[in-house]
Amino acid sequence: MPEFLNSYYFIYYLLIVTFSVLITLLSIPSILHVARTRHLYDDVGHFRKQHDHGIPRLGGVAIFVSFTITLLLFSIVDKTIPVSYLLTASIVLFIMGLKDDLSGVHSSTKFLIQFIVATILVILGDIRFTSMYGIMGIYDISYITSAILSILFIILIINAFNLIDGIDGLAGTTCIIVNGTFSVLFMSIKHYELAAVSLSIVGAVFGFLRFNLTPAKIFMGDAGSLLIGLISAIMAVRFIEFNKFTAHNTPAIISAPAITFAILMGPIFDTLRVFVLRIVNGKSPFTADRNHIHHRILRLGYTHLQTTLILGGVNILIIIMAFTFAHLGNFALIILILSISILFNWAITFFLRTKEREKLSLRNLFV
Secondary structure, three states: OOHHHOHHHHHHHHHHHHHHHHHHHHHHHHHHHHHHHHOOOOOOOOOOOOOOOOOOOOHHHHHHHHHHHHHHHHOOOOOOOOHHHHHHHHHHHHHHHHHHHHOOOOHHHHHHHHHHHHHHHHHHOOOOOOEOOOHHHOOEOOHHHHHHHHHHHHHHHHHHHHHHOOOOOHHHHHHHHHHHHHHHHHHHOOOHHHHHHHHHHHHHHHHHHHHHOOOOOOOOHHHHHHHHHHHHHHHHHHHHHOOOOEOOEOOOOOOHHHHHHHHOHHHHHHHHHHHHHHHHOOOOOOOOOOOOHHHHHHHOOOOHHHHHHHHHHHHHHHHHHHHHOHHHOHHHHHHHHHHHHHHHHHHHHHHHHHHHHOOOOHHHHOO
């Protein structure tokens, strides 16, 4: 029997999830009461909004409180995860996100804060990539290159989760899939302290989904989506770093970068896709629109819940495929994962054209 399934660890992880779920469940009714009393509602007039009535955007408060308290109570002090820097970064990002939810924050300020947070984690916390792990035949990289790549990656994942938070349940479900997978992987390679961090955010978000699935009573807002992006990025960096080939180490899990790419494929692919399309169309990559994959699936006639289940299911299938073909190596597996994602998006385009033209035709595949 795997060590993490023995009675001690099983009870430990069960307590983490139970405690974090309960804190969120107990917190949100009070947050809803305050929001109603103070009229702290979402901007229903914005063209990107999917609801016709005001809904509070303060779910991130409950997620942050639950995650922080659970982590402080149950975390294992270990040098592999500097909890002090992790919590410092989380607090700074949460405060900025909360201000954005309540009164708005300029995009340049948001990116500056994200850069500061990522720098704290990479430079002070030493949470960074130390290699290219054989991708395109590259292994060793300098400290400067390592720091730059790591900071950019953390900022990318933070924003990727923020961008997919456009319909009920999607960001939360993606967080549970991503960090639930990381928690199992960390348990399997005996990094129990990292599994505890992943499960803390999983429990916090699981409790939140009770109020966020259609019909949503509350949104997580930027305070929540930025936080889950941050934790997901940290877990990704650590997972890849602990499974790299060295002269003295053969990793327990091969092709870790490609597997991580598969785990985070949903938010990464959607972000890169909309950025490329905006640039091609001569717009700023940060210009808001309704061209995200979840918006496109909604236009096919699916509900928020159905769209969330479709995207969550595709994410899980890609993860399973990545483990099945891990022997192909990082570069080949990343190309395969990217190709499948492009084909999935192409299929959505085909069905959208077919619906709009009210005619099933092979021509809809191309124009």
